[in-house]
Amino acid sequence: MKGLLYYGKDELKFSNEIPRPKITHPEEVLIKVHWCGICGTDLLEYVKGPVFFDKVGPHGHPISGIRLPQTMGHELSGEIVEIGSDVAKIRSDLNIGDNVVCEPTNYCKDKKRWPESDSSLRALKTGTSECEACRLGLTNLCEDNGLFGLGVHNGGLAEYIVVAAHHIVKVPSFVPLDCAALVQPLSVSYHAFRVNDFKEGSSALIIGAGAIGLGCILAANAFDASKVVCSEPAKIRREQAEKFGVTPFNPMDYRSNEEAIRELKKLSPGGSGFDYAFDCSGLPITFNTGLAALKPRGTLVNLAIWPHKPIDFYPMAMTSGEKRITGSMCYTIEDFEGIIDCMAKGKMPIEHLREFITKKVPIEDGVEGGFIDLIKNKDIHIKILISPMTENGEITEEGYIEEQQ
Ligand SMILES: [Zn+2]
Ligand SMILES: [Zn+2]
Known part of the structure; x- marks a missing residue:
């Protein structure tokens, strides 16, 4: 089958000779991939990796024992084409032909699929089959977690992928599969609102309008925020944010950051600051701006991935306003399920999702037209989708043809 294989930094190659994956555990399903997005993390692996792939050691990935090369991709949508013999016992709702998306995090529960892997053998030795996070249902915080398409096993930048049934979420017929491929990246933003108990009528400051920041705008709308302001220095991204009905703010318009914070607060309801600030940029200045722009007892949520470096932060900036600082990790x-539900209720309009897709690329051109274009034109693109459903290098996926007419 066709796919994009990751060997290491700068080594991502299209191949037409990858063996089609097979179901090897009775709780797995085989999915025919329609679309798969390229994530910032995928780019990082290509340009500076291995980062997540670094876990793949001489015995393969600790969870699975699988070695490189592997097909990349964890933002996929597709249809079920084969079902393992025990799937009906755990997920009787899954049928061949269902449109689906996959939650790509592999955690303690997945170890049983690879009983010979290092972490399975360790679990056997210590008698602990689940870590504390998994016991609490916080699978995103599993101490052994890893993503498929980033080291655990082959990902979605390929014609087919095998995934365990407990990772599958069904996609209703009114959601086109290209938009469904956005459920995974949007879930990063949605999670930050859900786990921080964002209430209807709260106000939100969103810092940064990359894919995660824009996702936060859609989440804020879905959670019925009263007012959403997006701070972003790049004009093209501010304009994208504005399309989703938020108030754009350019922090570069002001002589000092103090002045920018004063102006930001004026945009909040009542002018006293925001209920929530979501930092999607991860810079010392955005962290401190987010904190300063909150009203008393407001909450700053960090979604950004930071380098291992401390920053200047004055604890009284938090304490004197009884503000909360918290983080949000993956999904x-x-x-x-929450995002699919929002789509069903019209709280995440399909037209808004379409705005996220800035390019569609046939898998044969995935490295050049996908990864390299994204590196060169970061500000222009929100999400590039790759389709392995191609003929003579042209996409044949139905949604694509319809859209072109
Ligand atoms: Zn990702
Ligand atoms: Zn765990």
């Missing part, structure tokens, strides 16, 4: 399957 769980509940977030996938």
Whole structure:
């Protein structure tokens, strides 16, 4: 089959000779991939990796024992084409032909699929089959977690992928599969609102309008925020944010950060600051701006991935306003279900999702037209989708043809 194989930094190659994956555990399903997005993490692996792939050691990945090369991709949508013999016992709702998306985090529960792997053998030795996070249902915080398409096993930048049934979320017929491929990246933003108990009528400041920041805008709308302001220095991204009905803010318009914070607060309801600030940029200045722009007892949520470096932070900036600082890490399957539910209720309009897709690329051109274009034109693109459903290098996926007419 066709796919994009990751060997290491700068080594991502299209191949037409990858063996089609087979179901090897009775709780797995085989999915025919329609679309798969390229994530910032995928780019990082290509440009500076291995980062997540670094876990793949001489015995393969600790969870699975699988070695490189592997097909990349964890933002996929597709249809079920084969079902393992025990799937009906755990997920009787799954049928061949169902449109689906997959929550890509592998955690303690997945170890049983690879009984010979290092972490399975360790679990056997210590008699602990689940870590504390998994016991609490916080699979995103599993101490052994890893993503498929980033080291655990082959990912979705390929014609087919095998996934365990407990990772699957069904996609209703009114959601086109290209938009469904956005459920995974959007779930990162959605999770930050859900786990921090964002209430209807709260106000939100969103810092940064990359894919995660824009996802936060859609989440804020879905959670019925009263007012959403998005701070972003790049004009093209501010304009994208504005399309989703938020108030754009350019922090570069002001002489000092103090002045920018004063102006930001004026945009909040009542002018006293925001209920929530979501930092999607991860810079010392955005962290401190988010904190300063909150009203008393407001909450700053960090979604950004930071380098291992301390920053200047004055604890009294938090304490004097009884503000809360918290973080949000990835997602769980509940977030996938939540987003599908929002789509069903019209709280995440399909037109808004379409705005996220800035390019569609046939898998044969995935490295050049996908990864390299994204590196060169970061500000222009929100999400590039790759389709392995191609003929003579052209996409044949139905949604694509319809859209072109
Ligand atoms: Zn990702
Ligand atoms: Zn765990």
